[in-house]
Amino acid sequence: MNTPLAWKNLLHNKVRTAVALAGVAFAVILIFMQLGFKGAVRKTATQIYDALAYDLMLRSPEYLHLTDPGMFPEERLYQAASVPGVAAVRPFYLGLSEWQRPQPEDVLPGDYEGEWRGIICMGVDPYDPPFARKDLREVAATLTDPRFVAIDRKSKKDFGPKNGQRFSKEDIDVKTTLGGGRVQIVDTFELGTGLAANGACLVNKQGYFAACWWQAADRVNFGLVKLDDGVDPETARRDLQQLLGPTDDDLVEPQISATPADVEVLTKAEVIRREEFRWVEQTPLGKIFTFGVWVSMFVGVAIVYQVLSTDIANMMGEYATLKAMGYGNRYLTRVVLTQSVLLALIGYVPSLVVSWLLYRFVGAWSGMPMEMTPGIGALVLVLSLLMCVLSGLAALRKLFQADPADLF
Amino acid sequence: MAVTSPFPATSGMFADGAQLPKTVKVHGINHYFGEGELRTQALFDNFLEVRRGEIVIMTGPSGSGKTTLLTLIGTLRTVCEGSLLVLGNELNGASRDQVNRLRQELGFIFQAHNLFGSLTAYQNVNMACELVGMERKESDRRIRMLLERLGLGERIDYKPDSLSGGQKQRVAVARGLVHNPKIVLADEPTAALDKESGREVVTLFQEMATDHGCTVIMVTHDSRILDVADRIVKMEGGRIKTDSAVQETSVICEFLQQFPLFSSLTPTTLTEVADMMRVETAEQGDTIIRQHDPGELFYLIRTGSVDVLVDDGKQTRKVAQLKEGQYFGEAALIRDEPRNATIVAREHCVFYTLGKADFTRTLERAASFREEIQQALFSRS
Numbered sequence: 001m002n003t004p005l006a007w008k009n010l011l012h013n014k015v016r017t018a019v020a021l022a023g024v025a026f027a028v029i030l031i032f033m034q035l036g037f038k039g040a041v042r043k044t045a046t047q048i049y050d051a052l053a054y055d056l057m058l059r060s061p062e063y064l065h066l067t068d069p070g071m072f073p074e075e076r077l078y079q080a081a082s083v084p085g086v087a088a089v090r091p092f093y094l095g096l097s098e099w100q101r102p103q104p105e106d107v108l109p110g111d112y113e114g115e116w117r118g119i120i121c122m123g124v125d126p127y128d129p130p131f132a133r134k135d136l137r138e139v140a141a142t143l144t145d146p147r148f149v150a151i152d153r154k155s156k157k158d159f160g161p162k163n164g165q166r167f168s169k170e171d172i173d174v175k176t177t178l179g180g181g182r183v184q185i186v187d188t189f190e191l192g193t194g195l196a197a198n199g200a201c202l203v204n205k206q207g208y209f210a211a212c213w214w215q216a217a218d219r220v221n222f223g224l225v226k227l228d229d230g231v232d233p234e235t236a237r238r239d240l241q242q243l244l245g246p247t248d249d250d251l252v253e254p255q256i257s258a259t260p261a262d263v264e265v266l267t268k269a270e271v272i273r274r275e276e277f278r279w280v281e282q283t284p285l286g287k288i289f290t291f292g293v294w295v296s297m298f299v300g301v302a303i304v305y306q307v308l309s310t311d312i313a314n315m316m317g318e319y320a321t322l323k324a325m326g327y328g329n330r331y332l333t334r335v336v337l338t339q340s341v342l343l344a345l346i347g348y349v350p351s352l353v354v355s356w357l358l359y360r361f362v363g364a365w366s367g368m369p370m371e372m373t374p375g376i377g378a379l380v381l382v383l384s385l386l387m388c389v390l391s392g393l394a395a396l397r398k399l400f401q402a403d404p405a406d407l408f
Numbered sequence: 409m410a411v412t413s414p415f416p417a418t419s420g421m422f423a424d425g426a427q428l429p430k431t432v433k434v435h436g437i438n439h440y441f442g443e444g445e446l447r448t449q450a451l452f453d454n455f456l457e458v459r460r461g462e463i464v465i466m467t468g469p470s471g472s473g474k475t476t477l478l479t480l481i482g483t484l485r486t487v488c489e490g491s492l493l494v495l496g497n498e499l500n501g502a503s504r505d506q507v508n509r510l511r512q513e514l515g516f517i518f519q520a521h522n523l524f525g526s527l528t529a530y531q532n533v534n535m536a537c538e539l540v541g542m543e544r545k546e547s548d549r550r551i552r553m554l555l556e557r558l559g560l561g562e563r564i565d566y567k568p569d570s571l572s573g574g575q576k577q578r579v580a581v582a583r584g585l586v587h588n589p590k591i592v593l594a595d596e597p598t599a600a601l602d603k604e605s606g607r608e609v610v611t612l613f614q615e616m617a618t619d620h621g622c623t624v625i626m627v628t629h630d631s632r633i634l635d636v637a638d639r640i641v642k643m644e645g646g647r648i649k650t651d652s653a654v655q656e657t658s659v660i661c662e663f664l665q666q667f668p669l670f671s672s673l674t675p676t677t678l679t680e681v682a683d684m685m686r687v688e689t690a691e692q693g694d695t696i697i698r699q700h701d702p703g704e705l706f707y708l709i710r711t712g713s714v715d716v717l718v719d720d721g722k723q724t725r726k727v728a729q730l731k732e733g734q735y736f737g738e739a740a741l742i743r744d745e746p747r748n749a750t751i752v753a754r755e756h757c758v759f760y761t762l763g764k765a766d767f768t769r770t771l772e773r774a775a776s777f778r779e780e781i782q783q784a785l786f787s788r789s
Contacts, residue, residue, distance in 0.1 A: 003531050003538060005524065012526030012567075317522040324484055324518075325583075326511030326539055328504075405484040407518045407595075 006338035009311065017343075020307035024347030025354070027300025028384045032355035033362075034292035035376045040368040041286055045279035046272050047192040047369070048122075048200075052092065053132040055233050056240065057271050058223030061264045065278050067096045067120060067196040071219035076244055076263045080223060083240055085231040090130040091205070092222040093123030095212040099199060100177040101160035102185075117159055120193060120200040121178065123208025130224045139189040139202065146206035149178060150187040154367065155199030178203070179211035192369070195279060223263075233267045241265040297387050304343060305391035308336065312398050317407065324404035332399050340392030344384045351384075352377060410690040410759075414455040417660060417685035417760035420639075420653030421457060422710055430493075431591055431623040432458040432481055437490035439476055439646075450476050452646045454490075461621040463613060463636050465628055468643035474627050475595065477643070481625065482514060482593045483507045495590055512540050515589030517597045517626075521580040523568040529555060529579045530564045533586050540587045547586070554582040557612065559605055574601050581609050585616060592616065594626035598633055610636045650683040657682050660760060663708055663733050669742075669771055672778050681770050685760040696751040696759070703740025703747050705761040709733065712757030717750040729754070741767050 010017045048066060058080060060070030074091070081089040099119035124130060129140030139150045151159070153167045161167040162174065167188050174185045178201065193200045203211060215221075227236055245261040266274070280286030312319065319332055356372050363370035414436075415421045439451035451473045458464055466474045479485045480492060480499070487500040497510050515536075523532045530551055537547035555564050558578040560571075568576050577600040584592060592613065598606035610633045616622035617638075634640070642650045660682040664670050670678070685708070690696055696707065699719055709732050716728040716736065727749070730736055740747050741764050762770070 003527065003534060005527070005535075008524070008526035008531075315524070317520055318524050321516070321518065321522040322535065324482070324511065324516045325536055326508050326514075328508050403484075404482075404516075405479045407484075407516075407520065407522065 006335045006342060009315075009335075010339060010342055013311070016307060016311060020304060020343050021347045023303030023307065024300060024343050024384065024388065025351045027296050027303065027387060028348055028351035028380060029355050029358070030296035030299065031293050031380050031383055032351065032376070033358065034289045034296060035380065036355070036359050036362070036370045036372070037292075037368070038280065038286060038289035039373065039376060040363075040370050041195065041289065042276045042280055043369045043371065044192060044195050046275050048094075048120075048194055049268075049271055049275060051133055051136060051191055052130055052224055053226065054090075054130065054224035054268060055227040055231075056225035056237050057266045057268065058089075058225065058240075058244070058263050059221070059266070061261065063264065065196065066094065066194055066275065069094060069221045071215065071221055072223075072263045074218050074220050077220065077223045079244060080225060080240055083236070083243060085228050085236050086225055086240075087228045088128075088226040090125065090128060090224045090226075091220040092130050092224050093121075093205065093208040093212075093215070094221050095121055095208070095215065096197060097121040097179040097211040099159060099201065101158070102162075102171075102174045102176040115158070115160075117199060118197050119155070119159070119178070120197045121208060121211045122200065122202050123205050123211075124202065126204050136189055136191065139187045142187050143202065143204040143207065146204060146210055147181070147183050148186040148203070149183040149207065150189050150202040151185055152193055152200040152202075153188045153190045154192050155201075156193075159199045178207075180213050181210040183207070183211075195285070225265075233269075237265045237267050293383070297383060300384070300387040301391045301394070303391075304340065304388050305394050307343075308340065308391055308395035309398050311339075312336065312395055316402050319399055320402040320404045320407050323402060324407060329400060332402075333396055336396055336399060337389060337392045340388035341385060344388035347388075348381055348384050352380075355380075410688045410694055410696055410753075413687040413689065414453075415457070415687055416651050416683065417687050417708075417710070418650065418652040418657045418682050419457065419687075420656035422687050422689065422758040428459040428461060428621075430457045431460050431462075431495055432456070432625070433491070433493040434477070434481070435491040435493075437477070437480065437487065437492055439473075439480065439485070439488050450646050451480075454646075454648050456641065456648055456651060458623055458625065458639065460623060461617045462638045463617050463624045463626075464639045464641060465626055465634060465637040466641045466643065467627070467629065468649070472643040473646040474641075474643045476646075478593055478595065478625065478627055481591075482516060483510055512587070513590045515584035515587065515592040517581050517584040517592065517594035519595045519599060521568070521573075521576040523576055523579055523583075525568050528565045528567055529560060529571065529582075532568070532579055533583045536583050536587045542587060550586050550588075551582070554586055554612075555579070558582055558608060574605060577601060578605060578609070581612070585612060588616075588620055588622070590622060592622060592624045592626075594624065594628075596628055596630070597626055598628065598630045603632060606630065606632060652679070652683060660685065660708070663735075663760075666733065667735055667738070669738070669774055672774055672781070673770070674777075677770070677773060677777075681762065681766070684766045685762050688759045688761050690753040690757045690759070692753055692755050694753045694757075696753060696757075697737060697747050697749075699748065699750045700746045703737060703745070704764050705737055706735065706741055706764075706767045707737040707751075708735045708760040708762075710758040710760050713754045714757060715752045715754055717752060718748070719750065724750075738767075742771070 058076055060072045062070035077089045077091060080086060096118050099117045101115045124140050126141050126143040129137045131137045131140060143150060151167050155167060157165050162170045171185050175182060191200060209215060209217060244263045359370040359372050434454055434456040437451055437454045440447050440449050442448055468474045480487060481494060483499060492499040494510060495513060497506060533551045534547060555561060558581060560575060560578055563571060563575060581597055598609055613624045614636055617624055637654060639653045641648055657679060661675060661678040664678050664681060709730060711732055713729060713731040715726050716730060717724050718727050736751055
């Protein structure tokens with residue numbers, strides 16, 4: 001069939017086509033935003049894990065999420081370090097502590113109580129910090145005293161930056177209270193605060209025990225394992241888990257282990273996957289956006305269906321004539337579906353551009369890491385095609401009712 | 409035994425000479441609309457056969473079922489009861505695919521033009537070519553030829569929005585004819601057209617019929633184009649009231665006029681009489697009427713020959729032999745007596761018959777007509 005009827009129909013009624021395209025674009029932009037937010041949640045949830053350098057992670061089986069990680073005995077780290085193929089094992093401490101908003105210098109002692117904020121407190125060894133990023137390692141290296149603290153510039157302004165907006169070099173040397181002890185800001189860094197708190201800070205191991213005074217000194221939150229080059233993480237993970245006491249999942253054969261299964265060994269990929277699953281699937285946060293995607297699709301289907309079915313209703317006689325001429329339902333289906341696919345494709349392009357701008361704008365304004373990835377672009381393209389094809393299929397029912405016998 | 413046919417004498421079904429193949433055969437078609445309690449019958453036991461290359465005009469008041477019959481022939485409705493053969497395909501119980509294939513050999517011209525607003529006149533017509541897979545060059549030639557013939561040469565690339573009603577209708581006509589359909593089904597194809605373009609449309613129909621053997625069946629009330637009809641079918645109340653092949657009807661009228669009692673009848677009345685005649689066929693040796701039986705029918709021999717036998721009580725004598733164009737059976741009807749002779753077919757015969765009531769009524773009309781003339785002549789002197 002050479003006559004591009006679907007295309008001609010779209011070109012012919014420009015107003016209706018414009019309305020349809022606006023509808024498609026509206027729905028597609030909504031979908032883009034929802035997926036952008038969801039992507040931001042995912043990225044926010046794992047940004048601290050992403051910044052650490054490790055191939056395998058040791059953590060307590062009681063681990064819930066980043067700021068409620070549980071603890072396990074420190075000697076597991078030394079046990080793990082003895083395994084062939086393991087290059088290094090570093091401890092990493094993380095817990096929620098309390099941060100007092102720094103007091104103005106001219107306030108008399110006792111006059112100002114200060115406001116308290118929950119803050120993520122990370123404890124590292126300043127001489128061997130477990131960060132992947134060089135700037136973070138440099139910041140960590142300055143934490144040579146338990147009273148020294150580095151604060152995340154992404155912490156919200158109610159944590160008390162001097163300029164009232166954002167922590168910066170100006171805040172260096174400011175003194176305040178973290179947990180139970182007095183600390184002094186010695187540097188700032190930029191990492192991101194996750195979803196459970198609005199601020200984050202970095203201290204050394206002793207500083208961490210001061211800030212999170214409830215943690216036993218011989219217990220750690222995370223063990224970060226670096227493997228020698230060429231060692232398969234999954235094999236190493238199984239070996240480590242066997243050594244440290246198999247969990248139920250990894251029990252090769254029933255045995256009475258000398259060590260209780262108080263440590264879980266995970267690959268980096270698994271850590272990220274579980275954390276994303278936790279925030280995106282198990283909490284309402286991710287679900288809201290997933291739901292938002294479906295709602296946007298539904299809106300899009302409704303708009304496109306309305307346009308297509310009006311179009312079909314207006315051309316009922318023409319389509320019935322085609323049927324009388326001997327065109328089968330298959331041809332008519334193709335015309336309508338081609339029309340829907342064209343709407344989806346043409347509506348997608350401007351939506352992609354607009355969404356990309358919106359991502360940058362919303363990201364800059366709210367601080368959420370909104371990122372237009374090829375994955376999101378492709379997913380939305382598929383969804384918008386699906387949306388238009390669905391409405392096309394719904395509109396087809398009307399087309400099948402076109403009865404050439406009514407023409408006489 | 410003589411057999412009575414469901415077709416009328418005027419249908420030409422039994423005319424001798426080369427019988428062209430039938431493209432449409434309607435046999436005992438009943439049609440119903442609605443379901444259950446609301447079910448109403450729209451067509452009652454219809455018989456119609458249409459030959460290749462024949463132009464059929466269907467007339468009748470609205471609601472007479474002509475459109476229903478047309479849509480049935482056009483495969484646009486499903487056959488309820490009876491047999492309907494179109495181009496040799498039985499439509500009763502035909503599958504979707506069969507129907508779609510068959511539709512490609514039909515050409516439809518609807519009263520509403522139903523052109524795609526998004527396509528030009530050329531592209532609209534081309535939709536019909538593409539479907540049947542006509543070669544590009546050939547379709548281009550035919551589309552341009554048809555549109556030019558229909559006076560749209562200047563407007564080939566116009567969209568329907570910039571065409572007048574009549575022009576749109578002509579584009580629809582071109583679309584119905586472009587793929588050389590074997591049957592054209594048209595609903596008031598000339599209604600929206602002026603005299604000149606209406607004439608051009610029916611001239612095209614005639615060319616298609618004579619050059620390509622295309623059968624044209626159209627519903628029309630346009631008396632300007634009645635002259636192109638080879639057959640005129642009148643419907644009333646869901647029944648085919650008259651089915652007159654123009655050629656055969658004139659043959660019958662000529663035969664009837666030779667019957668002295670009918671000789672004074674006008675052509676109009678003769679046509680009406682012809683329309684009332686039925687068909688009977690008989691094989692060699694069949695007895696058509698028997699002496700002493702009550703007389704019910706008047707017979708006109710269309711083909712074949714018969715022996716007239718009279719039994720005088722002692723023996724049976726052959727008194728005469730009648731052949732094509734001659735008639736018998738009138739004496740018993742005129743005098744209201746039993747048959748005075750036995751008629752036996754000498755070979756395969758076709759008779760056109762007129763019932764007693766119709767015969768008597770016609771005689772009365774002839775008589776009054778004669779009286780009228782006598783009166784007129786009398787009063788003139």
